[in-house]
Amino acid sequence: MSGIVQKQWAIRAQQLELDQLARIQQHAEQWRNGLTALTALFAVVSIAKGRQSFDDLTDTGRFWAVLLLAVAFLLLVTGSLLAMRAAFGVPSTIWLTGENLARWEADEARRAQSALTAAKIVFVVGVACVAIATGITWINNKPSAAASLAVRTAAKDPICGELVDGNGTRLRITVKDAAGKRTEEIQLTDVKQLTIVKSCPSSP
Amino acid sequence: VPHKDNERFRRVDLGDQSGFSTEKLSQREIKVTGICPRCDDTMTISIRRGMVGGGTVKGPADSDPGSTGTAPATIYCECGYYHEGREEGSSENGCGAYWTIAL
Secondary structure (H helix, E strand, O other): OOHHHHHHHHHHHHHHHHHHHHHHHHHHHHHHHHHHHHHHHHHHHHHOOOOHHHOOEOHHHHHHHHHHHHHHHHHHHHHHHHHHHHHHOOOEEEEOOHHHHHHHHHHHHHHHHHHHHHHHHHHHHHHHHHHHHHHHHHHOEOOOOOOEEEEEEOOOOOEEEEEEEEOOOEEEEEEEEOOEEEEEEEEHHHEEEEEEEOOOOOOO | OOOOOOOOOOOOEEEEOOOOEEEEEEOOEEEEEEEOOOOOOEEEEEEEEEEEOOOOOOHHHHOOHHHHOOOEEEEEOOOOOOOOOOOOOOOOOOOOOEEEEEO
């Protein structure tokens, strides 16, 4: 470093003494704005519309979607913090000589560059995780379960099973119980009550 | 030593200089006292710890003048006198000379 440049660094170092309070307040403001923007990341969770949209997924699909969203969330938060670190730095204290300041700025430039590179990588991976998780919520749905029908008749005990078909005179229902799987035919004239249920009570 | 008012303002590199005394006033301030080798004014400056933009500073980037006794520091004349030729609005208030001392 030539002498005149060293002097310019020394002058800059001296001038830094004059605005210490303004500088720390400026840093605080920048970080506050950045951290406020970070809360927008919670929108990632709302992409999947919370727990409801996971209800239709298979167990495996739900596991991977939740895992990927959690990883994506962490990556995006980390990426944002790294980008903020590159942009704003973190306040620290040195002896304000020109030589110290020149070395510190060179080191800080390298640190900011590394943080920015890491932020880019982390961001891309995080977005990929969100995309994959969203894809899983689209394609990994459970087959919709057939509705079961609980029928009370005058002649028999209540019957519960999957509706196979029906016409104007009778219903055919597949019943699974301790005796095995069979199809029952019920005359509509015998029906006293029909109830659609999510699943049939298991037989004793 | 009388101050040499007739030295024109000039940014002259005077290289390494000894003869400056340092006193650590606190953990955050060092007082440097000596005579400007060019205009002969007795000058006192303070070197302080202060905040810089960001990052954790480790190693040589934060040479502690008070503990090593060898950290170089460039200082410049701050005699406070007007020296002919100094630009109007200049942040300097000396004869323009600068040199390096070991803190």
